[in-house]
Amino acid sequence: MAEHHxxxxxxxxxxxxxxxxxxxxxxxxxxxxxxxxxxxxGNCTHWGTIPSKALRHSVKQIITFNTNQMFRDIGEPRWFSFPRVLQNAQKVIGKQVKLRTGFYARNRVDLINGRASFLDKNRIEVRGNKAIETLHFKQAIVATGSRPFLPPDVDFRHHRIYNSDSILNLSHTPRTLIIFGAGVIGSEYASIFAGLGVKVDLINPGSRILSFLDDEISDALSYHLRSNGVLIRHNEMYESVQGDDHGVVLSLKSGKRIRADAFLWCAGRSGNTDNLGLENIGLEPNNRGQLAVDKHYRTDVENIYAVGDVIGWPSLASAAYDQGRSAASDIADDEYFRFVDDVPTGIYTIPEISSVGKTEQELTEAKVPYEIGKAFFKHLARAQITGESVGMLKILFHPETKEILGIHCFGDQAAEIVHIGQAIMNQEGEANTLDYFINTTFNYPTMAEAYRVAALNGLNRIF
Structure with a gap:
């Protein structure tokens, strides 16, 4: 058995x-x-972020072709199969793997393939295909990610029952699809399949879609999903999911029975902590397999850190990368350590959503006075040119100091647009006010110009 330090x-x-x-x-x-x-x-590249976003981009292109009058000269609307649209995602995954493998080689990080298990708080055993190795360490960082939470009473081996990982193996295009769970992943896949012309039933155990979002944004998403043929059912829990050779029947506790060609489970994720030998170092994950950490990403074992999806919220690739960097910064004791809590939401539905800062509900509950500035994309020249006129930018700001309290964006390029507001919100003192957008010249025509329009709209409310 080889040993390394x-x-x-x-x-x-x-x-x-x-x-x-x-x-x-x-x-x-x-x-x-x-x-x-x-x-x-990880999951980001192979089963989650990258494939679903590449898939979404392809579907958006299809929607543009099928709905833009300019393309009618070329031919009638076309329908594409799900596997065909996935091909683009596979190319992107390949590029990402090549890029990231190169990082480890170039930076002299030993990449060891196998399953890791703690022997004690300074040794890890790695079982590879051919050999077992023991690694001695001063500090360890657990970044094992998450996987879809799969209830035991649903048969995910059935060829018509999928979860958010296995859906990428779908080899046909169903005519009808039930999605259970209207969180970020469920809403994104509802958009993707509706864009491919699939009739989608989106079953939501809660009372709103994406309830952590600003109400107006959540309502707008619900409206656009419905207008694209998605049937949304709120406050529903499943009784059973039964697959046969012809489809799937979902029985709900409310007494409803819904049939479709296929079923997609998108309700929750679990941390990958089983078989890690955590019992050998005295660590116990919670019932979702997640590890508790302090504000420096340390677990209850001082020299062992945990970062990314395995610690739970916010379970985003963007946050995970920064959490990993911060844990290493804590080990190296450099000046760049930060606890990652200023994280923008990026939700890649069609249209996409992004926000940073407080929502109207949060400010109201905290009794913080605020005013609103809005810009509707349908009034922006750039959106009229691109034909992407659905959506809006909403700035929440303090009516006296004009400090920016929250940015909420819905529509094409929302996840890019939000960062302009984020940059200003992170400035000190008077630099973080609505005045920045009023006193700054934006390129025209751009989507970024929405900030100027929204700021002027807000200014009108406080004069």
């Missing part, structure tokens, strides 16, 4: 693990990263 051992080569390993090696640490899948990138 490292300063830092990272378990998991997704965004969180990559962020941790790269930052640690830049500080001169001897680093190993352990990955149990054949290629690096």
């Amino acid at each position: 490292y300063d830092v051992v990272v378990i998991g080569a997704g965004p969180a693990g990559e962020g941790a390993a790269m930052n640690a090696t830049k500080h001169g640490k001897r680093v190993a990263i352990i990955e149990d899948k054949p290629t690096v990138g």
Whole structure:
């Protein structure tokens, strides 16, 4: 059995693990990263963020072709199969894997393939295809990610019952689809399949779609999903999911029975902490397999950190990467450590959604006075040119100081647009006010110009 000594051992080569390993090696640490899948990138690259966003982009192109009058000279609307549209995603995944594998080689991080298990708080055993290795470490960072939570009473081996990972193996295009769970993943897939002409039933256990969003944005998404043929049912819990050779029957506790060609489960994720040997170091995950950490990403074992989806909220690739970097910064004791809590939401529905800061509900509950500035995309020249006129930008600001309290955006390029507002919100003192947008010249025509329009709209409310 081979033995090796490292300063830092990272378990998991997704965004969180990559962020941790790269930052640690830049500080001169001897680093190993352990990955149990054949290629690096984690769920983000292979089953989640990258494939679903690449899929969405292809579907958006199809929608543009099918709805833009200009393309009627070329031919009638076309319908594309789900597997055909997935091909583009596979190319992107390949590029991402090549890029990220190169990072480890170039930065002299040892990439070890196999399953990791703690022997004690300074040793990890790695079981690979051919050998078992023992790694000695000073600090370890658990970045093992998450997987779809799968209730035991649903048969996910059935060829018509899918979860948000296995849906990428779908080899046909169903005519009808039931999606259970109207969170971020369920809403994104509802948009994608509706865009492919599939009749979607979206079953929501809660009373609103994406209830953490600003009410107006959540309502707008519900409206646009419905207008694209998605049937949304709120406050529903499942009784049973039964698949046969012809389709799937979902029985709800309310007494409804719904039939479709296929069923997609998108309700919750669990941390990947089983078989990690956590009992050998005295760590116990919660009932969702997640590890508790302090404000420095340390677990209850002082030299062992945890980052990314395995610690729960916000379970975003963007946050995971920064959490990984921060854990390594804590180990290296550099000046860049931060607890990652200023995270914008990026939701890639059609149209997309992004926000940062407080919602109207939060400000109202906290009794913080605020005013609103809005810009509707249908009034922006750039949106009229691109034909992407659905959506709006909404700025929440204090009526006296004009300090920006929240940015909420719905529509094409929302996840890009939000960062302009985020940058201003993070300025000190008077630099973080509505006045920045009023006193700054924006390129015209642009989507960014929405900030100027919204700021002027807000200014009119307080004079």
